[in-house]
Amino acid sequence: MTRPVILGLTGSIGMGKSTVAEMFLEEGVPVFDADHEVRVMQGPGGALNEAIEARFPGSTGPEGVRREELGAQVFGDPHALAALEAIVHPAVARKREAFMIEHAGAPIVVFDIPLLFEKGGQEAVDRVIVVSAPADVQRRRVLARPGMTPEKFAHILELQVPDAEKRARADHVIDTGTTLEKTRAAVRELVASLRETRH
Numbered sequence: 001m002t003r004p005v006i007l008g009l010t011g012s013i014g015m016g017k018s019t020v021a022e023m024f025l026e027e028g029v030p031v032f033d034a035d036h037e038v039r040v041m042q043g044p045g046g047a048l049n050e051a052i053e054a055r056f057p058g059s060t061g062p063e064g065v066r067r068e069e070l071g072a073q074v075f076g077d078p079h080a081l082a083a084l085e086a087i088v089h090p091a092v093a094r095k096r097e098a099f100m101i102e103h104a105g106a107p108i109v110v111f112d113i114p115l116l117f118e119k120g121g122q123e124a125v126d127r128v129i130v131v132s133a134p135a136d137v138q139r140r141r142v143l144a145r146p147g148m149t150p151e152k153f154a155h156i157l158e159l160q161v162p163d164a165e166k167r168a169r170a171d172h173v174i175d176t177g178t179t180l181e182k183t184r185a186a187v188r189e190l191v192a193s194l195r196e197t198r199h
Contacts, residue, residue, distance in 0.1 A: 004109045008125030010116035014142035016176030017131045023187040030103040033112040037095045051087045117161040130170035133177035
């Protein structure tokens, strides 16, 4: 039995990755959103809260993980961060396996991985799709977010592989610096061509 072609969807902050992920869903392509899964598992009654609380006392409550408290305990401490990742990553991997079993018959699936290149995630996917927009569009989008400052934005960019390098390493680039219609058409075209190659 052939397994689905796995597309890794990535892009720097403010490039419109979430919008493009939605477009894949609209085209009937299953999308695995690791960040969403983590939010659920760390939310109220989340599956990871007990283990996180045991390792990082005071970092959870009825509302789930208290991000500020947990961040304060983990920030700048590689050992603490590694301990947190040892709790979170295996749980996400199990969710991803369940997703792949559920969608085993699909021709293509998407893994939404914000830090695909930064964390070496390209090994787990067949093709990489990078969502990109001109730098001025990206900057405008990001600075419009609540609580975002130019300093925070600059710091985030420092931690991310530059957009030009991502585009150079991508199998497909989807431009979101244009109209939604054009971006949607690009997604539709890509999905159609990938489905075509499966038959």
